[in-house]
Amino acid sequence: MADLINRVYVIVDGEEIEANSIDQKISGNKAVVKVMNRRNRAKGHHHGVPDITLSLTFPNDLEISNRFATMLADNTTFSTMVEGEAESGDTYTRTYLDCEIYDFSAGGLEGSAEEISVEIGALDFIEVS
Numbered sequence: 001m002a003d004l005i006n007r008v009y010v011i012v013d014g015e016e017i018e019a020n021s022i023d024q025k026i027s028g029n030k031a032v033v034k035v036m037n038r039r040n041r042a043k044g045h046h047h048g049v050p051d052i053t054l055s056l057t058f059p060n061d062l063e064i065s066n067r068f069a070t071m072l073a074d075n076t077t078f079s080t081m082v083e084g085e086a087e088s089g090d091t092y093t094r095t096y097l098d099c100e101i102y103d104f105s106a107g108g109l110e111g112s113a114e115e116i117s118v119e120i121g122a123l124d125f126i127e128v129s
Helices: 062-074
Strands: 004-012 015-018 021-027 030-032 045-047 051-059 078-085 091-107 115-122 124-128
Touching: 004 021, 051 091, 062 091, 062 115
Parallel strands: none
Antiparallel strands: 004 015, 004 078, 021 051, 030 045, 051 115, 078 091, 091 115, 091 124
16 A cells, blocks of 8 residues: 555645645665776765656646746745654655755646646655554
8 A cells, every 4th residue: 555645735835735746756866986896896885965856747727827937037035844644554644855846847638637747846845644
């Protein structure tokens, strides 16, 4: 059984904007150290600064679309919240800090509602159980 996500939203100037879905990716930016040991093996791993990328979708709304375009142009910083429930029944809240919009687009499929796709970069996150 997997964890369930109950709610995803961004907080901009105290206002919450609900999202339909989220994909969260945190890469460690690790690489092999190029120095070799006596057995001709790499000495270890270099640990870089993690990259945090969030892909969110929102219902297509002209007001939300205009707001995201303005936020992208103005380099607005905001927070993104994910509220969920773990397998054990415990609830958690993950807050992504110092978020900025990298890219946004609108689109949809025939017979379904249009959605806004937003790619967000964050500098850090905090998880509270």
